[in-house]
Amino acid sequence: MQLVEIQTYVAKCIATLRERGMRRTRALELVIEEMATAGRPVTIQELAAKPSLEQQCDQATVYRLVIKLLEQGLVRKLGLHERSAYFALLIPGEHHDYLVCTECGAIKSIDMSCPVKKLEKDIMKSSGFSKVYHELEFYGVCPKCA
Amino acid sequence: MQLVEIQTYVAKCIATLRERGMRRTRALELVIEEMATAGRPVTIQELAAKPSLEQQCDQATVYRLVIKLLEQGLVRKLGLHERSAYFALLIPGEHHDYLVCTECGAIKSIDMSCPVKKLEKDIMKSSGFSKVYHELEFYGVCPKCA
DNA sequence: GTAATTGCAAATACTTTGCCACGTA
DNA sequence: TACGTGGCAAAGTATTTGCAATTAC
Numbered sequence: 001m002q003l004v005e006i007q008t009y010v011a012k013c014i015a016t017l018r019e020r021g022m023r024r025t026r027a028l029e030l031v032i033e034e035m036a037t038a039g040r041p042v043t044i045q046e047l048a049a050k051p052s053l054e055q056q057c058d059q060a061t062v063y064r065l066v067i068k069l070l071e072q073g074l075v076r077k078l079g080l081h082e083r084s085a086y087f088a089l090l091i092p093g094e095h096h097d098y099l100v101c102t103e104c105g106a107i108k109s110i111d112m113s114c115p116v117k118k119l120e121k122d123i124m125k126s127s128g129f130s131k132v133y134h135e136l137e138f139y140g141v142c143p144k145c146a
Numbered sequence: 147m148q149l150v151e152i153q154t155y156v157a158k159c160i161a162t163l164r165e166r167g168m169r170r171t172r173a174l175e176l177v178i179e180e181m182a183t184a185g186r187p188v189t190i191q192e193l194a195a196k197p198s199l200e201q202q203c204d205q206a207t208v209y210r211l212v213i214k215l216l217e218q219g220l221v222r223k224l225g226l227h228e229r230s231a232y233f234a235l236l237i238p239g240e241h242h243d244y245l246v247c248t249e250c251g252a253i254k255s256i257d258m259s260c261p262v263k264k265l266e267k268d269i270m271k272s273s274g275f276s277k278v279y280h281e282l283e284f285y286g287v288c289p290k291c292a
Numbered sequence: 293g294t295a296a297t298t299g300c301a302a303a304t305a306c307t308t309t310g311c312c313a314c315g316t317a
Numbered sequence: 318t319a320c321g322t323g324g325c326a327a328a329g330t331a332t333t334t335g336c337a338a339t340t341a342c
Contacts, residue, residue, distance in 0.1 A: 079225030140275035
């Protein structure tokens with residue numbers, strides 16, 4: 001995103017949040033702006049350490065803001081983790097794609113011919129990365145939680 | 147995997163590890179066995195809480211064993227996280243696939259027509275999950291770290 | 293016997309919370 | 318003024334580490 005677009009985007013987010021009863025504060029603006037500028041997933045610590053935020057507010061505030069953005073659906077939390085890391089055995093011939101319930105956290109393995117495997121070669125070529133593998137997860141609400 | 151296969155698999159892992167100087171211990175066998183039995187990603191806490199492991203060894207041991215399996219390449223750690231969670235803004239029209247360096251942790255967004263989008267519908271139908279979305283990351287070693 | 297492994301407890305790191313002061317509308 | 322927010326410090330949870338005792342080979 002370009003700078004101007006980011007400003008527009010931030011304004012739009014704030015407007016949405018204001019409609020839902022949240023107040024416009026400098027810290028809120030900055031969090032959205034920094035996330036948009038980053039252009040990739042960031043940790044809360046990373047965010048809180050940005051000069052603008054560091055001098056603007058406490059780390060706890062950044063935590064609270066990001067969580068609020070998450071609840072409001074403006075932000076997504078990546079990965080399967082609920083605080084702790086997940087590990088899986090690399091069993092030859094076994095698939096490694098999962099279907100995860102965003103409500104109860106249940107994780108199911110899904111069996112399918114993976115359409116992404118082929119892309120790994122392309123990516124190695126175009127990015128210069130080596131030893132490329134992928135991870136693919138589907139998230140949704142399972143029947144029990146619906 | 148069936149029970150017999152699991153036993154065979156565990157034995158094979160142990161053999162590999164023995165060749166690399168590790169010792170065969172009950173805790174090591176159990177960790178591999180429990181991970182294989184789980185058939186999906188697990189947290190270390192989850193593992194350590196399995197009755198067999200709980201009565202066999204300390205939680206710190208399970209941490210150390212899983213990390214060793216990770217170093218030996220028998221296990222994969224899922225997700226982008228280095229201890230902390232990652233968050234990304236949901237910007238309409240922006241892609242959400244990433245290329246991550248397993249050495250230095252650098253995260254790059256990658257632009258491509260995502261081949262997985264189409265599968266979401268299939269999965270909703272076959273699994274009964276609703277509000278399905280996906281997450282796709284490629285991992286590898288970036289040119290700088292190679 | 294020797295070196296890898298383990299238990300236990302202490303140290304770190306990350307995240308969440310309580311409570312009162314403060315700022316926005 | 319009223320209620321959402323923010324700061325600060327303490328609590329909670331996950332992970333890592335030091336070191337002496339133990340175990341595998």
